[in-house]
Amino acid sequence: MTTTPVTLLTGFLGSGKTTQLNALLKSGALKDAALIINEFGDIGIDHLLVETSDEGIVELSDGCLCCTIRGDLVDTLTRLLNRARDGEPISRIVIETTGLADPAPILHAVMGHPVLSDLLRLDGVITMVDAVNGEATLDAHEEAVKQIAVADRVVLSKHDLAGDTSTIEGRIARLNPTAKLIKAPAQPKYIFDCGLYDPATRSADVQRWLNDEALKHGHHHHHDVNRHDARIRAFTLRSDKAVDAATLATFIDLLRSAHGPNLLRVKGIVRIAEDPERPVVLHGVQEIFHPPASLPNWPDEDRTTRLVMITRDLAPDFVEKLFDALVGNTKADTPDRAALDENPLAVPGYSGNFD
Numbered sequence: 001m002t003t004t005p006v007t008l009l010t011g012f013l014g015s016g017k018t019t020q021l022n023a024l025l026k027s028g029a030l031k032d033a034a035l036i037i038n039e040f041g042d043i044g045i046d047h048l049l050v051e052t053s054d055e056g057i058v059e060l061s062d063g064c065l066c067c068t069i070r071g072d073l074v075d076t077l078t079r080l081l082n083r084a085r086d087g088e089p090i091s092r093i094v095i096e097t098t099g100l101a102d103p104a105p106i107l108h109a110v111m112g113h114p115v116l117s118d119l120l121r122l123d124g125v126i127t128m129v130d131a132v133n134g135e136a137t138l139d140a141h142e143e144a145v146k147q148i149a150v151a152d153r154v155v156l157s158k159h160d161l162a163g164d165t166s167t168i169e170g171r172i173a174r175l176n177p178t179a180k181l182i183k184a185p186a187q188p189k190y191i192f193d194c195g196l197y198d199p200a201t202r203s204a205d206v207q208r209w210l211n212d213e214a215l216k217h218g219h220h221h222h223h224d225v226n227r228h229d230a231r232i233r234a235f236t237l238r239s240d241k242a243v244d245a246a247t248l249a250t251f252i253d254l255l256r257s258a259h260g261p262n263l264l265r266v267k268g269i270v271r272i273a274e275d276p277e278r279p280v281v282l283h284g285v286q287e288i289f290h291p292p293a294s295l296p297n298w299p300d301e302d303r304t305t306r307l308v309m310i311t312r313d314l315a316p317d318f319v320e321k322l323f324d325a326l327v328g329n330t331k332a333d334t335p336d337r338a339a340l341d342e343n344p345l346a347v348p349g350y351s352g353n354f355d
């Protein structure tokens, strides 16, 4: 893979993004990286500043390129990739979002753009959560809940000020059981290389990427908590049967067209009937999916199709029944493929009412 890994660092206002970035800069982990930040003033890099180019990209003394978003993100990423093409080493790109931002449009630029999606790969979404104000922020702001739902890793900041952090940690784990929780300041090894591709082995690390072990204990309900949290579900779809490519496309298209905005994150590996030895990787954020890619072989013994889904207002039962019917996982009282061909949305259990 010759693509450049992209890390998205997100988190609500004051959650510690800048502090974490500064720790990464000090550690030397951003040497040869490019950093896209909100404002230069924030990060206090004046002492590191070496050269400002006319494109608004500055080079820091350790070789890290630093810029703010000018125009839109696609323009900024394109300028960076042009520099890489012209010989500037760019080992990775880190994008800091503004605290109020919905991470989805940024992920779309990386995963769904016709040119950029060939040159970039999403390494991971890192979400900072403030242990002192996190609970109140999650109660008040749905965006903050969504930032956790789409995360690959969650970094808990200000735990040094918070005392007992078990409540907020439990809440984060219920919202997104697949995301590993790390305490700030997180070392580079916990922030980087959490994507499918493992640069150390030059192969796919499906287990690390999906972390679906964390979901083996059934659906995660949130009856005891806030209304925003209760909308989020994390679950895995599994099948031992190979799925034909057209059926997989139908499944994804149905979900995307009817429920796109509520597919917060979909990650998975699929056994395809036409080419069962080369699993297809699926990766989507809302209605945007990365162009499907296949792996040269199965990375380990487990050859089952596994799709990790994090949804909002979309009941796991409904998605499971649709999936089972399409792939031929026969279960009592569920429609089969023929019934779905007649009426694709005739899946019992979906009342339109989430709870």
Ligand SMILES: Nc1nc2c(ncn2[C@@H]2O[C@H](COP(=O)(O)OP(=O)(O)OP(=O)(O)O)[C@@H](O)[C@H]2O)c(=O)[nH]1
Pocket: 011, 012, 013, 014, 015, 016, 017, 018, 019, 020, 042, 098, 099, 156, 157, 158, 159, 160, 161, 184, 185
């Ligand atoms: N004690 C303590 N303070 C922290 C920690 N992380 C961040 N802070 C402080 O919290 C404040 C906000 O941290 P920032 O790193 O600026 O947060 P941010 O997410 O970049 O903030 P915005 O750019 O406003 O969204 C600063 O005063 C930091 O010094 C931490 O782990 N412990």
